[in-house]
Amino acid sequence: MKLLLLVIASLLSLSALGEEADTSRSDNIKRFNEGQRCHKSAIAERNKEEALRCAQSSLEAGKSLFEPGSKNIAALTYNYGIALRSTDELSWVVNKEIKNVFTEALTLYESLYGENSVDLVDLLIDLGNAENKVKRTGMNDPVKSSSYKRALGILSSNYGDDSLEYAQAQLAISMEVLEGSHTVNAHVFSNKYAKGAYKIISRKLGPTSVGATLASFQLGKNQMAKQKFSKAIPFLENSLSNPSVAQYAHGFLIEAFEQIGQRDSATFHAQALGKLNQGRQNQNYLPVYRKPPIYPRGAQRSGTNGYVIIEVTVSRDGLAIDPIVIEEMPTSKGFGKAALKASSTLRYVPQFVDGEAVEVPGVLYKYTFQMAR
Numbered sequence: 001m002k003l004l005l006l007v008i009a010s011l012l013s014l015s016a017l018g019e020e021a022d023t024s025r026s027d028n029i030k031r032f033n034e035g036q037r038c039h040k041s042a043i044a045e046r047n048k049e050e051a052l053r054c055a056q057s058s059l060e061a062g063k064s065l066f067e068p069g070s071k072n073i074a075a076l077t078y079n080y081g082i083a084l085r086s087t088d089e090l091s092w093v094v095n096k097e098i099k100n101v102f103t104e105a106l107t108l109y110e111s112l113y114g115e116n117s118v119d120l121v122d123l124l125i126d127l128g129n130a131e132n133k134v135k136r137t138g139m140n141d142p143v144k145s146s147s148y149k150r151a152l153g154i155l156s157s158n159y160g161d162d163s164l165e166y167a168q169a170q171l172a173i174s175m176e177v178l179e180g181s182h183t184v185n186a187h188v189f190s191n192k193y194a195k196g197a198y199k200i201i202s203r204k205l206g207p208t209s210v211g212a213t214l215a216s217f218q219l220g221k222n223q224m225a226k227q228k229f230s231k232a233i234p235f236l237e238n239s240l241s242n243p244s245v246a247q248y249a250h251g252f253l254i255e256a257f258e259q260i261g262q263r264d265s266a267t268f269h270a271q272a273l274g275k276l277n278q279g280r281q282n283q284n285y286l287p288v289y290r291k292p293p294i295y296p297r298g299a300q301r302s303g304t305n306g307y308v309i310i311e312v313t314v315s316r317d318g319l320a321i322d323p324i325v326i327e328e329m330p331t332s333k334g335f336g337k338a339a340l341k342a343s344s345t346l347r348y349v350p351q352f353v354d355g356e357a358v359e360v361p362g363v364l365y366k367y368t369f370q371m372a373r
Contacts, residue, residue, distance in 0.1 A: 025065070032061035039079070048086045055083035074108035078123060081105055085130070092134065099130040118158050121169060124151035129176045148173050164211070167200035171215050178222060187226055194218040213242035217249055229256040247276050251288055258289045258347055266347060270318035271357060274350040285314070285363050288349055293342035293367050296334030306330055306369045308339035312346065316357035320346035326364065339367040 035058035042051035059076045066072045081101035087094065106123055113119040128147035152173075155166045174193035177186050198215035205211060220235035233256050236249045250273040257266035270288070299306065309327040312320035323343040328336040346365065350357045 028061045028064045032058055032065060035061060039083070048083075048088065052080075052083040052087060055080045069108060069111055071112055074105060074112055077101060077108060078105040081126065081130075085126070095130060095133040099127065099134050102127040102130050116154055116157060118154060118165075121151045121154055124148070124154070125169060125172055125176075128173065132177065162200060164201065164204060167197040167204075167215075168211065170194070171197035171201075171211065171218065174215075174218050178218070178225065187222055191219065191222045194222060207238060208241045210242055210244075213239045214245065217242070217245045220249070220252060224252055224256065227259075229259040232256050247273055250276070254347060254349075255289050258345075267317045267319075270347060270349055274318065274352050274357060275355075277349060278352040278355070285348065285360065287320070287346045287365065288318075289345070289347035291342060291345040293338040293369070295369060295371075296338050299333040299335065299369065300371070303371050304330065304333055304369075305371055306333060306335045308335045308367045308369075310339050310343055310365055310367070312343060312363050312365065314348045314350065314360040314363050316350055316359055318348045318350040320344070320348065320363075320365075335367070335369055338369075342367065 035054045038054035039051055039058055042048075042054055055076075059073075059080045062072060062076045081098055084094070084101060085098050102123060106120065106127060109117075109120050109123055124147045128151070131147060151169055152161075152166065155161075155163065155169055159165045170193040174190045174197065177193075178190040194215050198212060198219060201209060201211040201215055207213075207216075216235045217239035220232045220239060223229070223232035223235065233253065236253050236256065239249045240246050250269045253269040254266045254273070257263070257269065266289070273288075298304075306329055307327075308325060308329075310323050311326050312323045315321050320343050323340050325336040325340065328339075343365070348360075348363070351360050352358070
């Protein structure tokens with residue numbers, strides 16, 4: 001779906017609105033144009049906070065310049081909702097505001113374009129996403145949003161429920177529903193629409209098309225979320241031909257093959273991911289797969305918490321070898337032994353230099369042992 005529907009940059013100028021505008025109007029025109037330029041620039045630079053500030057400023061200035069029910073106000077309201085949604089910390093209060101802004105934008109769009117116009121579809125899906133986030137942050141199980149259903153109904157009546165437009169909307173809904181949610185309902189709902197999208201897109205454009213591989217990736221993620229690792233593998237493998245998701249698919253495949261005990265296949269995908277990431281290694285070198293250590297019985301009985309820092313060498317296959325305990329607290333509770341045993345399950349993305357995998361010594365990893373409360 002579109003990240004930004006309309007950017008009304010340079011829409012206004014003083015001369016366009018009349019040369020006899022008063023000072024207040026001139027100030028609002030200036031504020032509006034500055035807000036639009038700032039908004040566009042902030043989006044290009046991925047500055048979320050600045051984009052939000054500028055979108056809000058544009059909307060406030062625009063309300064004094066345009067008719068309340070105009071297309072410009074509708075677009076500015078929608079853009080403000082999109083900018084608000086993109087902020088990093090989304091509390092229940094913020095999500096509620098996003099829902100209210102999208103609802104306001106929808107009312108404007110309905111009056112402008114009609115209740116069955118395809119111009120409403122993106123907005124309805126965004127509103128459905130906001131509705132689900134409000135339920136999610138409010139500790140309620142996300143439900144099937146009526147906004148999603150309405151968006152698909154509009155596409156069905158305009159293009160048919162076997163159209164690419166319909167399938168793309170299904171995929172967008174599937175991706176959002178699963179995001180941040182681990183409920184059974186979310187999995188079922190997401191999987192249903194990802195399946196529908198994959199069926200249509202793969203038939204019309206082929207199973208290796210961008211849309212089909214995105215849908216396949218989503219189906220794989222759904223299976224991973226349900227811990228059905230063997231079922232996830234074919235979907236994830238099919239998505240590898242899409243460069244935009246390949247590195248993520250390799251990451252999931254490492255975990256899937258590790259979970260079913262096929263370490264050689266996990267190594268293959270770890271090395272493939274290492275090649276993709278060559279030259280972009282992060283100093284904070286963390287494993288892509290790990291199994292939790294077994295809590296020592298004595299420490300468990302006494303309710304003792306602790307931690308262990310181990311040092312390993314990451315092999316050319318991404319395995320943790322030659323582990324040693326650097327720090328253990330407290331000692332004599334068995335935490336060090338448990339951490340050393342668990343370290344054999346660590347899987348890293350191997351580092352590549354000039355196209356060749358290399359060993360990386362001196363990698364630290366911390367195991368924390370804490371009793372559940």
